[in-house]
Amino acid sequence: MKIISLPSSTLIVKKLQGNKWQIEGGSVLKEGKVYVPKNEELRVKIIQLHHDVLVAGYGGRWKTTKLVMRNYWWPGVTKYIEKYIDGCNMCQRMKNGIYIPAEKLHTLCPCPCCL
Numbered sequence: 001m002k003i004i005s006l007p008s009s010t011l012i013v014k015k016l017q018g019n020k021w022q023i024e025g026g027s028v029l030k031e032g033k034v035y036v037p038k039n040e041e042l043r044v045k046i047i048q049l050h051h052d053v054l055v056a057g058y059g060g061r062w063k064t065t066k067l068v069m070r071n072y073w074w075p076g077v078t079k080y081i082e083k084y085i086d087g088c089n090m091c092q093r094m095k096n097g098i099y100i101p102a103e104k105l106h107t108l109c110p111c112p113c114c115l
């Protein structure tokens with residue numbers, strides 16, 4: 001997947017210091033992870049692919065962040081994922097509710113031997 005065209009990514013890398021950044025196959029990498037430019041649609045799509053699919057299983061913040069950050073990075077990625085999951089309809093419905101403890105079982109038979 002081509003994330004950024006080479007001329008613009010070259011400019012970005014030249015502005016940044018250190019050898020944590022590199023260009024590979026038309027993508028900008030930071031410490032081996034693909035830098036995702038400030039593109040709302042693209043960032044949401046990446047999170048959806050790591051959260052909303054059956055294989056990902058609507059994992060929580062930690063699991064989704066771990067899956068996304070295996071290959072991608074952008075400034076504030078963790079907060080971005082948290083915000084996404086807070087707004088995820090499926091996750092909100094699946095959250096654990098407050099459970100009222102069950103009462104002790106009692107017999108329905110009125111005879112003295114069962115009481």
Ligand SMILES: [Zn+2]
Pocket residue numbers: 051058059085088089090091092
């Ligand atoms: Zn969710």
